[in-house]
Amino acid sequence: MFDVDDINNPLEPLKVEQALRSETMKLEYRKKNKPNEVNILDYTVIEALNRQIPKDYLYDELGLERCPTCKNYPAADDKFCSNCGQRLEG
Numbered sequence: 001m002f003d004v005d006d007i008n009n010p011l012e013p014l015k016v017e018q019a020l021r022s023e024t025m026k027l028e029y030r031k032k033n034k035p036n037e038v039n040i041l042d043y044t045v046i047e048a049l050n051r052q053i054p055k056d057y058l059y060d061e062l063g064l065e066r067c068p069t070c071k072n073y074p075a076a077d078d079k080f081c082s083n084c085g086q087r088l089e090g
Ligand SMILES: [Zn+2]
Pocket: 067, 068, 069, 070, 071, 072, 081, 082, 083, 084, 085, 086
């Protein structure tokens, strides 16, 4: 049977993690073997993928939830940080 869910969720966390691993390996390879081919875009892609992986909130000294990436205070039920786009857990 055709898996519609799979098509509709291209950024499902497991796939994002696989993509992130593969991009990180490519970057590590380039850094080691072809340093002049390392591009700012490589870092941009890795950073964008990283933001698709749900991360737990940080808590400040008052116990308020903060974005783990940019330290912004997102709205309580936000799935993504409105400031940097980090995907948030919970
Ligand atoms: Zn953020």
